[in-house]
Every structure is written in C-alpha cells, then in structure tokens.
Amino acid sequence: MFVEIPGHAGVAAVVDAISYYPDRDPVPPELWPVVGETVGGVVSEHSEHNRQLKLRVG
Numbered sequence: 001m002f003v004e005i006p007g008h009a010g011v012a013a014v015v016d017a018i019s020y021y022p023d024r025d026p027v028p029p030e031l032w033p034v035v036g037e038t039v040g041g042v043v044s045e046h047s048e049h050n051r052q053l054k055l056r057v058g
Contacts, residue, residue, distance in 0.1 A: 001032065003039065003055065013053045015041065 001015040017029070033039050045054035 003041075005053070011051050011053060013055050015039070015055045015057050 001017055003013045003015060005011055005013050017032070039057055041055035041057040043053050044056040046052075047054070
C-alpha cells in the first residue's frame with residue numbers, strides 16, 4: 001500500500017500490507033482502505049536514498 005503525505009510532495013510512504021493490523025487482527029485485502037480514505041500510522045523506518053518512509057499501521 002502506498003500513501004501520500006500532505007505537505008510532503010515527492011516523498012513516498014509505504015505501508016507493509018503484511019503488517020496491516022489496525023485492530024490487532026489481520027485484515028484481508030478486500031477490506032483494506034480505499035483510495036482517498038484516511039488511515040493513521042507511525043513512521044517506523046526512513047530510506048533517504050530513495051525518499052521513502054515505511055509506516056506501521058495499528
């Protein structure tokens with residue numbers, strides 16, 4: 001899952017779908033957030049060479 005971060009053009013944020021556990025239970029892909037839906041997360045890793053952030057959700 002890739003997400004945009006408002007105010008940070010050119011920065012890609014990646015949510016590791018395998019670790020997408022917003023309520024501590026695995027979420028099947030058909031129930032993932034749709035494009036444009038707001039999700040909350042925490043930055044868990046930086047990758048400066050390719051301008052990416054890894055986010056942990058849940």
